[in-house]
Amino acid sequence: MSGADRRRRPQQVRARESRERILTAAAQLFAERGIADTSTNRIAAQAGMSIGSLYRYFADKDNIVEELRERVLSELEERFAATVLTGLTVSPREAVAASLRAIVEVVAQREGLVRALAAEATVQGVGLPDLERRLLVLTRAYLLHQLGPGPQEELEVRAFVMANAGLAASLRFALGPTPAVDRDRLITETADMIGDWLDAVAHRREDGGRLPRQDRSTIR
Structure with missing residues (x-):
């Protein structure tokens, strides 16, 4: 396995983990507050990441809802x-x-x-x-x-x-x-x-x- 492949695999794992954190946080907030009253900023905070990091994985809240x-x-x-x-x-x-x-x-x-x-x-x-x-x-x-x-x-x-x-x-x-x-x-x-x-x-x-x-x- 090349050095590039070894670097890519941890990055892919981290990306999957970050997506799951966002989805888990969003599901919890949607259940508690409803979708309309939950912002992407609140989801990012619940997931323990910046809003910029959230937007690396999802274009907007609708994208999260559909997932x-x-x-x-x-x-x-x-x-x-x-x-x-x-x-x-x-x-x-x-x-x-x-x-x-x-x-x-x-x-x-x-x-x-x-x-x-x-x-x-x-x-x-x-x-x-x-x-x-x-x-x-x-x-x-x-x-x-x-x-x-x-x-x-x-x-x-x-x-x-x-x-x-x-x-x-x-x-x-x-x-x-x-x-x-x-x-x-x-x-x-x-x-x-x-x-x-x-x-x-x-x-x-x-x-x-x-x-x-x-x-x-x-x-x-």
Whole structure:
């Protein structure tokens, strides 16, 4: 290894450490004060560095916000993807419950930061617009595995309903307010409801999409 390479490696390590200090400081301040009330000067002070040093790594506060947002979204996506893969070998209720718990755990661990990010984002996507799109991709794959191929429009509608219902419930369970009951009970009940819905969809597919006899009689 050349002398230049030996010098470059410590510099790269220090740069990564400095970036992490900035992001850690920003996440803490955003959670405590909100994004709008946190300046880059305050972030630099919290990270123990000059404002000039901060600007070596991030162009502005928006750059820091986007980096933290991407980290939260990536962690949620990775955990959700892992539960989807595991869910291919268990019942729909177990799969849905595991997915809900994965999202709840990640959001609960980052509660202050998630609230700050949601407050700065639009209402669409429950404050995290890109998360819905990422989870929809995985939900489509799961439904294709569970139900088999079918009309594209049906797949899109079912994936949208399932992903949004699960995401909205998970964020509510993690961020509240919720009834004074055990969070795991809320997850189980939600998983049962979505599981019943998936079972009903599968049975309709097996029956050729026909309504049960008693249902057909009510619409004559």
